[in-house]
Amino acid sequence: MRLAILDRGHRLGTRILFAIIRAASRHPVLDVIKLVKYRPDFWRAQGITHEAMRGPSAWSVGDRELMAALVARTNGCQWCTAAHSEVAAGAYRDRARVDAVLAELDTAPIEEPLRATLKLLRTLARERTVGADDVRAVLAAGVSRAQIEDALAVAFAFNMTTRLADAFGFTMATPAAFASGAKYLLARGYR
């Protein structure tokens, strides 16, 4: 972590919480938890992220975690790619599906509406914009307007988070620590 305040600047109550997390999980506290618990009144995005990832949607939790992982991959954020491919694999109970999408979206064996939506998010993250024709291709694949909105909400949340993870220099966690974090996110969500 490039800012010492994000490692050690938390209030006493939060530091006690971190000690409890370390004892209960038997892993170091993930840097994303340190970030969201540092001045939680400032980057107040957990409600947005929870709504996007766990709120009502025609997309499954696995689909949305896969979207998060793909946005992270496109933005070059290794930390969030590792974290959210683990959550997606857990939600789907299918790691091969997640690996296939991240390896080669165009040929991965997934449903066409999901592929078209993932491509839209990839274009948005890569080009930092999209046009009406990009969206028409997704609608033509049978994706509803509401589903596109829901996907854009996922992209919004992770276009923030991936930038913060990379700019603040999150320390890569072990696979076991990511697995533990993924279990928590699947059980409790982002709030």
Next chain:
Amino acid sequence: MAMAKIEAGRRALVARILDGDGTAAREQRRAAFDNAGLTGALATLADKVARHAHRVTDEDIAAARAAGLSEDQIYELVVCAAVGEATRQLDAGLAALAAATDGR
């Protein structure tokens, strides 16, 4: 309507980071959010966060410190730059969706 909730949350977040209390000046937070109007180390940092945050280095943060910013000010300005870019991308997506579904 899920997007209505997301938009309300986003409005509250943007109002908080730009208009609420902070250690960085409001004009500086707004400039980081817009990725426009900053100079020197701060301009470099905000632009990297917006366009390719994975290229931010220890040296970029050190340069912001050397320019006289505290860690809390750097924290705030990086958050503003990240939220600003995410906001522009969401707006672009919603505008494209509106254009694609015009009249339907």
